[in-house]
Amino acid sequence: xxxxxxxxxxxxxxxxxxxxxxxxxxxxxxxxxxxxxxxxxxxxxxxxxxxxxxxxxxxxxxxxxxxxxxxxxxxxxxxxxxxxxxxxxxxxxxxxxxxxxxxxxxxxxxxxxxxxxxxxxxxxxxxxxxxxxxxxxxxxxxxxxxxxxxxxxxxxxxxxxxxxxxxxxxxxxxxxxxxxxxxxxxxxxxxxxxxxxxxxxxxxxxxxxxxxxxxxxxxxxxxxxxxxxxxxxxxxxxxxxxxxxxxxxxxxxxxxxxxxxxxxxxxxxxxxxxxxxxxxxxxxxxxxxx
Numbered sequence: 001x002x003x004x005x006x007x008x009x010x011x012x013x014x015x016x017x018x019x020x021x022x023x024x025x026x027x028x029x030x031x032x033x034x035x036x037x038x039x040x041x042x043x044x045x046x047x048x049x050x051x052x053x054x055x056x057x058x059x060x061x062x063x064x065x066x067x068x069x070x071x072x073x074x075x076x077x078x079x080x081x082x083x084x085x086x087x088x089x090x091x092x093x094x095x096x097x098x099x100x101x102x103x104x105x106x107x108x109x110x111x112x113x114x115x116x117x118x119x120x121x122x123x124x125x126x127x128x129x130x131x132x133x134x135x136x137x138x139x140x141x142x143x144x145x146x147x148x149x150x151x152x153x154x155x156x157x158x159x160x161x162x163x164x165x166x167x168x169x170x171x172x173x174x175x176x177x178x179x180x181x182x183x184x185x186x187x188x189x190x191x192x193x194x195x196x197x198x199x200x201x202x203x204x205x206x207x208x209x210x211x212x213x214x215x216x217x218x219x220x221x222x223x224x225x226x227x228x229x230x231x232x233x234x235x236x237x238x239x240x241x242x243x244x245x246x247x248x249x250x251x252x253x254x255x256x257x258x259x260x261x262x263x264x265x266x267x268x269x270x271x272x273x274x275x276x277x278x279x280x281x282x283x284x285x286x287x288x289x290x
Contacts (some may be wrong), residue, residue, distance in 0.1 A: 011269045013245045015234040016278035018213035022067045025209075027278050028235045029068075034207060035075040037237065038146050043080050044072060045115075045145035047205070049152055049167050050085045053092065053100040057214035057225055060152050062102040064211045064233070068150065069112055079111065082145065086117035086170045088184040094118060115141065118173050118184065125202050132194035136202050137176045149205035149239070153212035153230060155250055156220045159192045160257045163246040164208040164239045165200045165267075172199065193258035200239065204267050208242045210234045212249055226250070240268030245275060 014031050016024035038044065046068060048060035069081055083106060087094045094116040098104055107114050120139040128134060151167035159166055174184035181189065188195045211233060215226035230249050236242035240263045244254035254260040254270040264270040 009237045011238055011241050011272065012274045012276065013234050013236045013238075013241050014276050014278065015232055015245070018211070018231050018233040022064050022233060024278055025064070025067050025233055026071050028233065029071055029075075031276065031278065032207075032235050032237070034072075034235075037207065038072075038076055038079070041146045042078060043082065043145045044076070044148060045082045045084050045142060046148045046150055047084055047117075047142075047167060047170060048103075048150045049154075049162070049170065050087060050094065050097040050101060050103075051170070052087060052089050052221070053097045054221065055101070057152050057211075057216055058154070058221060059097070059101055060150050060211055061213075062106060064209070065103070065150060066106055068148070068209060069106060069109075073109065073111060081112045082115050082141070083107075083112065084115035084117045084139075084141065086173065086184070088170075088174075090174070090178070090182065090184055117141070117171050118175075120173070122173060122176070127198075127201060130198040130201055132191050133198040133202070136199070137173060138171055138203060139173070142171050142203050146207070147203070147205050148207045148209060150209045150211065151246075152216070153210060153214075153226075153232075153246055153249055154216035154220045155218050155223075155252075157218075158189060159196060159259060161243065161247050161250060161252060161260075162220050163210065163243040164205055165243055165259060165263065166196050168199050168203065168205065169196065171203070193262065196259040197262040200263060200267055204239045206237070208236050208239055210236075210242055210246050212246065215250065217250070238268035240264055240270050241273055244270035245273060 122137040156162040179187040
């Protein structure tokens with residue numbers, strides 16, 4: 001299928017060295033003109049990957065979300081920021097993840113709130129062209145907000161990678177997607193690539209921030225980290241482009257990853273990519289400028 005609704009910056013990824021304190025993130029957001037894209041929308045939902053209460057790089061560091069929040073509060077006056085996730089664990093709720101991973105201090109500002117996506121009113125959706133999920137139940141909130149997905153760079157034992165499109169699985173409520181499994185989103189494990197693709201056909205991120213400072217080299221919950229650390233951070237409006245770029249950082253081809261192949265030319269483009277690098281020198285010059 002041809003990508004009929006070609007958006008500005010389709011295929012474009014802005015990338016830079018992560019640095020010790022994500023010094024380059026604000027420059028990436030400025031280069032991408034994120035405030036312009038948000039426009040007059042007053043509700044922003046940031047969706048990190050907090051699949052379980054496990055330390056980064058398995059989960060999205062609270063520190064990178066803090067930098068993003070600080071930028072949005074300055075650049076988008078009057079905006080309300082929600083940090084939302086739905087953990088896959090059945091042993092504890094998402095607020096346990098928020099607490100363990102240092103997210104609670106993020107909501108000291110009145111305009112910032114933490115949300116458990118597993119327990120929200122849902123919208124019933126149907127799409128005949130979706131073979132894996134002809135019907136879906138997803139939180140109403142994700143359709144009412146400018147949605148920023150903030151995954152970490154990880155390989156995955158079933159889907160090969162877990163990046164921005166797979167990060168959307170955190171939006172799926174266990175009440176509908178646990179099935180008979182021992183994990184809150186276990187129904188997604190059957191035909192996982194089709195499941196991830198269909199989910200994103202109902203709702204894909206408006207913007208993605210890929211935290212790739214370290215990277216998980218072989219799996220999403222265990223195993224070695226990338227050696228050397230990848231030391232990248234990247235942003236994009238195109239979920240397919242940033243997933244293809246993330247796959248390349250893991251030394252994988254997007255053509256070997258079925259959910260990216262399925263989404264290519266429908267939800268975005270995986271090729272050709274326009275990767276715009278912000279250099280370390282540019283970051284350092286921006287930091288010292290008055």
